[in-house]
Amino acid sequence: xxxxxxxxxxxxxxxxxxxxxxxxxxxxxxxxxxxxxxxxxxxxxxxxxxxxxxxxxxxxxxxxxxxxxxxxxxxxxxxxxxxxxxxxxxxxxxxxxxxxxxxxxxxxxxxxxxxxxxxxxxxxxxxxxxxxxxxxxxxxxxxxxxxxxxxxxxxxxxxxxxxxxxxxxxxxxxxxxxxxxxxxxxxxxxxxxxxxxxxxxxxxxxxxxxxxxxxxxxxxxxxxxxxxxxxxxxxxxxxxxxxxxxxxxxxxxxxxxxxxxxxxxxxxxxxxxxxxxxxxxxxxxxxxxxxxxxxxxxxxxxxxxxxxxxxxxxxxxxxxxxxxxxxxxxxxxxxxxxxxxxxxxxxxxxxxxxxxxxxxxxxxxxxxxxxxxxxxxxxxxxxxxxxxxxxxxxxxxxx
Amino acid sequence: xxxxxxxxxxxxxxxxxxxxxxxxxxxxxxxxxxxxxxxxxxxxxxxxxxxxxxxxxxxxxxxxxxxxxxxxxxxxxxxxxxxxxxxxxxxxxxxxxxxxxxxxxxxxxxxxxxxxxxxxxxxxxxxxxxxxxxxxxxxxxxxxxxxxxxxxxxxxxxxxxxxxxxxxxxxxxxxxxxxxxxxxxxxxxxxxxxxxxxxxxxxxxxxxxxxxxxxxxxxxxxxxxxxxxxxxxxxxxxxxxxxxxxxxxxxxxxxxxxxxxxxxxxxxxxxxxxxxxxxxxxxxxxxxxxxxxxxxxxxxxxxxxxxxxxxxxxxxxxxxxxxxxxxxxxxxxxxxxxxxxxxxxxxxxxxxxxxxxxxxxxxxxxxxxxxxxxxxxxxxxxxxxxxxxxxxxxxxxxx
Numbered sequence: 001x002x003x004x005x006x007x008x009x010x011x012x013x014x015x016x017x018x019x020x021x022x023x024x025x026x027x028x029x030x031x032x033x034x035x036x037x038x039x040x041x042x043x044x045x046x047x048x049x050x051x052x053x054x055x056x057x058x059x060x061x062x063x064x065x066x067x068x069x070x071x072x073x074x075x076x077x078x079x080x081x082x083x084x085x086x087x088x089x090x091x092x093x094x095x096x097x098x099x100x101x102x103x104x105x106x107x108x109x110x111x112x113x114x115x116x117x118x119x120x121x122x123x124x125x126x127x128x129x130x131x132x133x134x135x136x137x138x139x140x141x142x143x144x145x146x147x148x149x150x151x152x153x154x155x156x157x158x159x160x161x162x163x164x165x166x167x168x169x170x171x172x173x174x175x176x177x178x179x180x181x182x183x184x185x186x187x188x189x190x191x192x193x194x195x196x197x198x199x200x201x202x203x204x205x206x207x208x209x210x211x212x213x214x215x216x217x218x219x220x221x222x223x224x225x226x227x228x229x230x231x232x233x234x235x236x237x238x239x240x241x242x243x244x245x246x247x248x249x250x251x252x253x254x255x256x257x258x259x260x261x262x263x264x265x266x267x268x269x270x271x272x273x274x275x276x277x278x279x280x281x282x283x284x285x286x287x288x289x290x291x292x293x294x295x296x297x298x299x300x301x302x303x304x305x306x307x308x309x310x311x312x313x314x315x316x317x318x319x320x321x322x323x324x325x326x327x328x329x330x331x332x333x334x335x336x337x338x339x340x341x342x343x344x345x346x347x348x349x350x351x352x353x354x355x356x357x358x359x360x361x362x363x364x365x366x367x368x369x370x371x372x373x374x375x376x377x378x379x380x381x382x383x384x385x386x387x388x389x390x391x392x393x394x395x396x397x398x399x
Numbered sequence: 400x401x402x403x404x405x406x407x408x409x410x411x412x413x414x415x416x417x418x419x420x421x422x423x424x425x426x427x428x429x430x431x432x433x434x435x436x437x438x439x440x441x442x443x444x445x446x447x448x449x450x451x452x453x454x455x456x457x458x459x460x461x462x463x464x465x466x467x468x469x470x471x472x473x474x475x476x477x478x479x480x481x482x483x484x485x486x487x488x489x490x491x492x493x494x495x496x497x498x499x500x501x502x503x504x505x506x507x508x509x510x511x512x513x514x515x516x517x518x519x520x521x522x523x524x525x526x527x528x529x530x531x532x533x534x535x536x537x538x539x540x541x542x543x544x545x546x547x548x549x550x551x552x553x554x555x556x557x558x559x560x561x562x563x564x565x566x567x568x569x570x571x572x573x574x575x576x577x578x579x580x581x582x583x584x585x586x587x588x589x590x591x592x593x594x595x596x597x598x599x600x601x602x603x604x605x606x607x608x609x610x611x612x613x614x615x616x617x618x619x620x621x622x623x624x625x626x627x628x629x630x631x632x633x634x635x636x637x638x639x640x641x642x643x644x645x646x647x648x649x650x651x652x653x654x655x656x657x658x659x660x661x662x663x664x665x666x667x668x669x670x671x672x673x674x675x676x677x678x679x680x681x682x683x684x685x686x687x688x689x690x691x692x693x694x695x696x697x698x699x700x701x702x703x704x705x706x707x708x709x710x711x712x713x714x715x716x717x718x719x720x721x722x723x724x725x726x727x728x729x730x731x732x733x734x735x736x737x738x739x740x741x742x743x744x745x746x747x748x749x750x751x752x753x754x755x756x757x758x759x760x761x762x763x764x765x766x767x768x769x770x771x772x773x774x775x776x777x778x779x780x781x782x783x784x785x786x787x788x789x790x791x792x793x794x795x796x797x798x
Binding site: 159263321 | 594704
């Protein structure tokens with residue numbers, strides 16, 4: 001059932017390959033799926049600037065934009081130049097960089113402009129106070145103006161998942177006919193579940209002909225799963241930020257999305273993005289906003305490829321795929337198998353004995369494992385402690 | 400579309416209430432859904448002990464078990480007493496606590512026993528080396544023995560999502576007929592997507608009559624979304640650990656799951672768990688395993704209820720539900736609206752002026768907002784800095 005098929009042909013009839021052929025647990029509707037042809041709209045310099053700790057000066061913005069372009073993201077979104085004079089000047093400075101790999105989305109001579117309006121009852125009442133007729137009329141006027149300037153235009157509703165469905169589809173159809181390049185669906189408050197995302201995007205896919213961008217907040221920890229569900233349903237673009245930084249606890253993180261996507265679309269992800277630069281990119285942004293990379297961050301968190309339990313350690317040493325769905329080497333990372341713990345089996349100790357260049361029989365290794373377990377029961381053991389026990393035992397064997 | 404309905408009646412025909420009535424985006428199959436009648440199997444003292452940094456001595460185990468029971472989780476899972484003599488003694492010590500609220504799952508005089516076997520091709524080849532016939536025969540023998548001792552018995556496959564579907568269903572049906580209390584589905588490598596989880600659990604729901612427990616690893620950041628999908632499909636129990644600690648980057652976090660579930664099942668979640676004790680519980684575990692609570696942790700991360708952008712701040716001040724799907728007060732937390740930033744609108748400054756007990760007209764507030772924005776463009780502003788500008792401006796107004 002895992003991983004998903006690499007290909008997503010148009011007829012929905014896929015030869016899955018291997019022993020999972022014909023499994024009913026493959027996602028339905030593969031003919032709509034863009035899980036292996038998505039594009040990333042990287043919003044660290046827009047959404048990420050709304051993160052509590054974020055204050056990017058121009059130098060930081062230029063560093064981050066350059067690193068993102070180098071990493072391979074398809075779009076870099078910038079804070080609106082209307083936010084402040086500084087934002088405008090920063091925007092212009094980044095445009096002048098002439099980044100090779102990524103398009104820019106903001107204003108003042110860049111490649112695209114976003115038009116965003118809140119469509120939920122909550123936002124219409126408490127934020128901008130406009131009704132749906134006004135929203136539609138204004139949107140069409142703005143879109144006509146932007147198109148006359150010859151740049152990409154995206155129309156997005158805010159808080160899409162608490163908006164009236166029929167109003168929403170009516171609005172999207174109108175802006176699609178007006179010729180927007182993309183429509184955007186946004187889970188602004190982080191309430192959506194993957195099944196709701198799949199249903200909404202799949203319906204929208206039947207209503208508009210343009211690209212579909214999606215934006216998911218992470219308040220309920222579903223931002224990566226929702227992005228995946230959106231791609232399964234036919235979305236074309238996913239908004240991300242480095243480490244997910246953004247308003248409140250942020251949006252779909254770039255690294256988390258790629259950890260999810262590489263499982264089913266390995267060749268697409270590895271060919272498109274310089275994955276071995278992910279850690280440096282995350283460090284760059286984390287330093288600027290003064291946060292630590294979470295211990296459990298996908299791929300780059302210190303625990304991501306740590307194995308501890310004895311039975312796990314045995315299988316990992318035999319064949320990493322038994323307990324790893326992601327190959328750390330794809331991201332330039334390495335795995336770490338703990339062996340100094342009460343949970344560690346003798347197989348992990350055997351591996352360590354071999355690493356140390358010592359020779360022991362299996363029975364001897366089992367005996368020294370018991371000694372290590374006995375001490376680990378009493379106090380935490382560092383690798384050095386376990387090594388000392390192994391070496392001492394080995395010395396006894398010689399004499 | 401969000402939040403989901405609180406009730407999940409048996410006929411699938413729900414009056415959704417409010418203006419979302421009849422929306423096609425409500426999850427299908429509500430008659431199977433357990434999103435508002437799930438139970439938590441808290442595994443910090445089993446799965447969590449496999450976390451790289453975890454070393455729980457008996458005192459720590461007793462503190463954590465007591466706090467979990469007090470919080471309201473339905474089950475506490477402990478490391479197998481067979482792992483080491485210390486594990487056995489700790490297990491017995493926790494049993495003697497006589498915790499009022501939670502059942503214990505392990506051995507030596509507790510309430511239930513788990514039987515786990517890896518069923519994927521990868522695990523059968525590289526871990527235990529047994530075939531499916533052997534697995535089935537052995538499982539039935541072990542189950543008969545445990546049942547003869549009169550305690551709860553759960554049978555779980557490991558790496559369920561890379562196992563052969565037909566073999567898996569055959570095995571589950573056999574153990575269900577043998578009288579197990581629960582069967583368990585485990586995404587041991589963290590590969591599953593929410594749609595795969597929904598499909599597997601829904602199929603399994605039609606094959607077995609017993610409860611269904613689910614266990615999701617978080618390698619691709621889908622562990623919370625997968626737990627939610629499992630409950631929608633009819634699973635009854637979710638494995639969690641505090642902060643998600645476990646093998647590699649862990650499993651569904653207790654706090655993250657409750658953040659997800661409270662959105663659709665507010666009354667169930669608030670009536671069942673002492674949510675205002677979540678932060679203290681997370682701090683307790685984080686201290687013992689020497690980690691920091693991630694900046695973006697749901698509910699308790701420092702950014703979870705921080706609002707920065709001007710338009711957001713305005714709406715949040717008008718009505719929190721515009722940009723918050725979770726009420727921080729439900730968890731004993733509070734929100735924080737930034738105002739010292741280039742992105743801050745004058746509405747946030749107005750709120751701050753009022754908090755400071757000063758009187759200004761809207762035009763005056765707009766003017767001082769410009770001064771604050773101008774300075775924030777040049778260097779990061781602390782709250783004190785912005786307050787100083789407001790007070791200085793207010794003083795000028797008086798003279």
